[in-house]
Amino acid sequence: MIKHIAIAGNIGAGKTTLCTKLAKNFGWDVHYESTEDNPYLNDFYHDMKRWSFNLQIYFLNSRYKQILKIQKGERAVVQDRTIYEDAYIFAPNLHDMGLMPSRDYHNYLDLFETMCQQISAPDILIYLRANVATLVDHIQKRGRAYEGNMSLDYLKRLNDRYEDWISGYKQGKLLIINSDEIDFENNPEDLGKVINLVQREIHSLFD
Numbered sequence: 001m002i003k004h005i006a007i008a009g010n011i012g013a014g015k016t017t018l019c020t021k022l023a024k025n026f027g028w029d030v031h032y033e034s035t036e037d038n039p040y041l042n043d044f045y046h047d048m049k050r051w052s053f054n055l056q057i058y059f060l061n062s063r064y065k066q067i068l069k070i071q072k073g074e075r076a077v078v079q080d081r082t083i084y085e086d087a088y089i090f091a092p093n094l095h096d097m098g099l100m101p102s103r104d105y106h107n108y109l110d111l112f113e114t115m116c117q118q119i120s121a122p123d124i125l126i127y128l129r130a131n132v133a134t135l136v137d138h139i140q141k142r143g144r145a146y147e148g149n150m151s152l153d154y155l156k157r158l159n160d161r162y163e164d165w166i167s168g169y170k171q172g173k174l175l176i177i178n179s180d181e182i183d184f185e186n187n188p189e190d191l192g193k194v195i196n197l198v199q200r201e202i203h204s205l206f207d
Contacts, residue, residue, distance in 0.1 A: 002123045002202055004070050006079040008166075009128030009179070010158050011150070012138035017185045018128065018177075018194070019080045025195055026076070031066040033059075033080045045150065052094045053104040060086050060112060067119045082122065084171075087112040089161045097157070121171035124201050129166075130179035132156055175201050 005028065007015045016032060023030045040058050044051040063083040070077045091108050094100040100108075130138075132155050139150070166176070175197055177184075184191040 002076050002205060003073070004067075004077060004079065004120075004122040005124045005126065005198075006082045006122035007126045007128065008082050008085055008162070010130060010135055010155065010162055012135035012142075012155075013128035013130045014138060014179050014185065015080050015128060018126070019078050021184060021191060022078050022195070022198060026078075026198075028076045028078045029073075031070070031077055031079045033062075048094065048097075048099045052100040053108065056086060056091050056094070056100070056108055057111075059090075060108070060115070064115045064119070071120065079122065082125065083112075083115070083119070084121075084165070085162075088165045089158060093157050093161055097154075123205060124173040124175060124198070125169065125171075126175045126177060126198070127162075127166050127169075128177055128179045129162075130159075132159060134180050135159075173201050173205065 005022070007018055007022075009015050019030050019032065022028065038055075038058060040051050040055040044055040060083065063079075063081070063086060066079060067083060070079070087109065091100065091105060091112075095102065095105040132152055135155050136152070166174070177194060177197070182190045182193065184194045
Protein backbone atom coordinates (compact mmCIF):
# COMPACT_ATOMS: atom_id res chain seq x y z
CA MET A 1 0.00 0.00 0.00
CA ILE A 2 1.24 3.49 -0.78
CA LYS A 3 1.81 5.37 2.48
CA HIS A 4 3.95 8.44 1.90
CA ILE A 5 3.62 11.08 -0.82
CA ALA A 6 5.73 14.21 -0.37
CA ILE A 7 5.54 17.54 -2.15
CA ALA A 8 8.78 19.50 -2.54
CA GLY A 9 9.36 22.99 -3.87
CA ASN A 10 10.62 26.45 -3.12
CA ILE A 11 8.80 29.00 -0.96
CA GLY A 12 5.60 29.94 -2.80
CA ALA A 13 5.66 27.05 -5.28
CA GLY A 14 2.19 25.85 -4.23
CA LYS A 15 3.00 22.89 -1.97
CA THR A 16 0.33 23.47 0.66
CA THR A 17 -2.36 24.09 -1.94
CA LEU A 18 -1.52 20.90 -3.82
CA CYS A 19 -1.34 18.88 -0.60
CA THR A 20 -4.86 19.96 0.28
CA LYS A 21 -6.29 19.20 -3.16
CA LEU A 22 -4.62 15.81 -3.53
CA ALA A 23 -5.68 14.79 -0.03
CA LYS A 24 -9.28 15.67 -0.84
CA ASN A 25 -9.21 13.77 -4.14
CA PHE A 26 -7.47 10.60 -2.95
CA GLY A 27 -8.72 10.54 0.64
CA TRP A 28 -5.23 10.96 2.10
CA ASP A 29 -4.26 12.56 5.38
CA VAL A 30 -2.08 15.68 5.27
CA HIS A 31 0.97 16.65 7.30
CA TYR A 32 1.44 20.37 6.77
CA GLU A 33 4.61 22.34 7.36
CA SER A 34 4.68 24.03 10.77
CA THR A 35 4.47 27.73 9.92
CA GLU A 36 1.59 29.26 11.87
CA ASP A 37 2.77 27.80 15.19
CA ASN A 38 6.51 28.01 14.44
CA PRO A 39 8.15 29.97 17.29
CA TYR A 40 11.19 31.00 15.21
CA LEU A 41 9.91 31.88 11.75
CA ASN A 42 9.06 35.53 12.29
CA ASP A 43 12.32 36.18 14.15
CA PHE A 44 14.28 34.41 11.43
CA TYR A 45 13.06 36.69 8.65
CA HIS A 46 14.02 39.73 10.71
CA ASP A 47 17.46 38.41 11.77
CA MET A 48 18.48 35.35 9.73
CA LYS A 49 21.96 35.01 11.19
CA ARG A 50 20.75 34.95 14.79
CA TRP A 51 17.89 32.50 14.28
CA SER A 52 18.96 30.28 11.34
CA PHE A 53 20.15 27.33 13.41
CA ASN A 54 17.15 27.43 15.74
CA LEU A 55 14.73 27.54 12.82
CA GLN A 56 16.38 24.70 10.91
CA ILE A 57 16.51 22.46 13.97
CA TYR A 58 12.82 23.13 14.57
CA PHE A 59 11.91 22.17 11.00
CA LEU A 60 14.21 19.13 11.04
CA ASN A 61 12.67 17.80 14.23
CA SER A 62 9.12 18.52 13.04
CA ARG A 63 9.66 16.73 9.74
CA TYR A 64 11.38 13.78 11.43
CA LYS A 65 8.45 13.27 13.80
CA GLN A 66 6.04 13.47 10.85
CA ILE A 67 7.90 10.73 8.97
CA LEU A 68 8.04 8.43 12.00
CA LYS A 69 4.28 8.88 12.41
CA ILE A 70 3.71 8.13 8.70
CA GLN A 71 5.83 4.97 8.85
CA LYS A 72 4.02 3.68 11.92
CA GLY A 73 0.55 4.58 10.66
CA GLU A 74 -1.77 2.68 8.35
CA ARG A 75 -3.15 5.55 6.27
CA ALA A 76 -1.61 7.24 3.24
CA VAL A 77 -0.23 10.70 3.99
CA VAL A 78 0.77 13.56 1.72
CA GLN A 79 3.53 15.64 3.32
CA ASP A 80 4.08 19.36 2.79
CA ARG A 81 7.88 19.59 2.14
CA THR A 82 10.47 16.89 2.90
CA ILE A 83 13.22 16.46 5.45
CA TYR A 84 15.71 16.39 2.56
CA GLU A 85 14.91 19.97 1.62
CA ASP A 86 15.88 21.09 5.10
CA ALA A 87 19.28 19.43 4.83
CA TYR A 88 20.10 19.79 1.13
CA ILE A 89 18.53 23.18 0.35
CA PHE A 90 17.90 25.50 3.26
CA ALA A 91 20.66 24.70 5.76
CA PRO A 92 23.54 24.68 3.22
CA ASN A 93 22.20 27.84 1.62
CA LEU A 94 22.23 29.62 4.98
CA HIS A 95 25.73 28.34 5.63
CA ASP A 96 27.04 29.49 2.25
CA MET A 97 25.47 32.93 2.74
CA GLY A 98 27.29 33.30 6.05
CA LEU A 99 24.02 33.13 7.97
CA MET A 100 24.76 29.85 9.79
CA PRO A 101 28.18 29.29 11.43
CA SER A 102 30.14 26.22 10.31
CA ARG A 103 30.04 24.77 13.83
CA ASP A 104 26.23 24.88 13.86
CA TYR A 105 25.96 23.68 10.27
CA HIS A 106 28.08 20.55 10.82
CA ASN A 107 26.23 19.80 14.05
CA TYR A 108 22.98 20.08 12.10
CA LEU A 109 24.19 17.72 9.33
CA ASP A 110 25.35 15.16 11.89
CA LEU A 111 21.88 15.15 13.44
CA PHE A 112 20.27 14.82 10.00
CA GLU A 113 22.44 11.81 9.13
CA THR A 114 21.48 10.14 12.41
CA MET A 115 17.79 10.70 11.67
CA CYS A 116 18.14 9.30 8.15
CA GLN A 117 19.10 5.94 9.59
CA GLN A 118 15.60 5.66 11.06
CA ILE A 119 13.47 6.78 8.12
CA SER A 120 12.63 5.88 4.52
CA ALA A 121 12.21 8.11 1.48
CA PRO A 122 8.65 8.88 0.30
CA ASP A 123 6.99 6.44 -2.10
CA ILE A 124 6.46 9.34 -4.52
CA LEU A 125 8.14 12.74 -4.47
CA ILE A 126 6.30 15.51 -6.33
CA TYR A 127 8.54 18.46 -7.17
CA LEU A 128 6.86 21.76 -7.99
CA ARG A 129 9.22 23.66 -10.29
CA ALA A 130 8.67 27.43 -10.48
CA ASN A 131 10.70 30.44 -11.56
CA VAL A 132 11.28 33.37 -9.21
CA ALA A 133 8.55 35.51 -10.80
CA THR A 134 5.95 32.81 -10.10
CA LEU A 135 7.19 32.39 -6.54
CA VAL A 136 7.02 36.12 -5.86
CA ASP A 137 3.49 36.31 -7.29
CA HIS A 138 2.31 33.49 -5.02
CA ILE A 139 4.08 34.93 -1.97
CA GLN A 140 2.54 38.36 -2.49
CA LYS A 141 -0.95 36.92 -2.96
CA ARG A 142 -0.89 35.01 0.33
CA GLY A 143 0.45 38.07 2.15
CA ARG A 144 2.33 36.54 5.06
CA ALA A 145 3.92 39.43 6.95
CA TYR A 146 7.11 37.58 7.87
CA GLU A 147 7.86 36.88 4.19
CA GLY A 148 7.88 40.57 3.31
CA ASN A 149 11.64 40.91 3.87
CA MET A 150 12.58 38.01 1.58
CA SER A 151 14.97 38.98 -1.23
CA LEU A 152 14.88 37.85 -4.85
CA ASP A 153 18.47 36.69 -4.50
CA TYR A 154 17.48 34.44 -1.62
CA LEU A 155 14.71 32.81 -3.69
CA LYS A 156 17.04 32.38 -6.68
CA ARG A 157 19.71 30.74 -4.55
CA LEU A 158 17.13 28.30 -3.22
CA ASN A 159 15.85 27.57 -6.74
CA ASP A 160 19.36 26.74 -7.94
CA ARG A 161 19.84 24.33 -5.05
CA TYR A 162 16.48 22.70 -5.71
CA GLU A 163 17.43 22.02 -9.32
CA ASP A 164 20.77 20.53 -8.27
CA TRP A 165 19.09 18.29 -5.72
CA ILE A 166 16.30 17.11 -8.01
CA SER A 167 18.72 16.38 -10.87
CA GLY A 168 20.40 13.76 -8.66
CA TYR A 169 17.36 12.43 -6.80
CA LYS A 170 17.41 8.60 -6.85
CA GLN A 171 15.65 7.65 -3.62
CA GLY A 172 12.30 6.82 -5.23
CA LYS A 173 9.62 7.82 -7.72
CA LEU A 174 9.85 11.44 -8.85
CA LEU A 175 7.12 13.49 -10.54
CA ILE A 176 8.01 17.02 -11.70
CA ILE A 177 5.22 19.56 -12.22
CA ASN A 178 5.89 22.99 -13.69
CA SER A 179 4.00 25.56 -11.60
CA ASP A 180 4.78 28.26 -14.17
CA GLU A 181 2.60 26.54 -16.75
CA ILE A 182 -0.16 24.93 -14.72
CA ASP A 183 -2.65 26.48 -12.29
CA PHE A 184 -3.97 23.64 -10.17
CA GLU A 185 -5.33 26.08 -7.60
CA ASN A 186 -7.80 27.93 -9.85
CA ASN A 187 -8.15 25.80 -12.99
CA PRO A 188 -10.07 22.51 -12.53
CA GLU A 189 -8.74 21.20 -15.84
CA ASP A 190 -5.15 21.77 -14.73
CA LEU A 191 -5.88 20.10 -11.40
CA GLY A 192 -7.31 17.13 -13.29
CA LYS A 193 -4.08 16.83 -15.26
CA VAL A 194 -2.04 16.77 -12.07
CA ILE A 195 -4.33 14.17 -10.49
CA ASN A 196 -3.95 11.95 -13.57
CA LEU A 197 -0.16 12.26 -13.42
CA VAL A 198 -0.15 11.31 -9.75
CA GLN A 199 -2.51 8.39 -10.40
CA ARG A 200 -0.16 7.12 -13.09
CA GLU A 201 2.79 7.22 -10.68
CA ILE A 202 0.81 5.32 -8.06
CA HIS A 203 -0.09 2.61 -10.54
CA SER A 204 3.55 2.34 -11.65
CA LEU A 205 4.57 1.43 -8.10
CA PHE A 206 2.65 -1.83 -8.42
CA ASP A 207 3.48 -2.77 -12.03
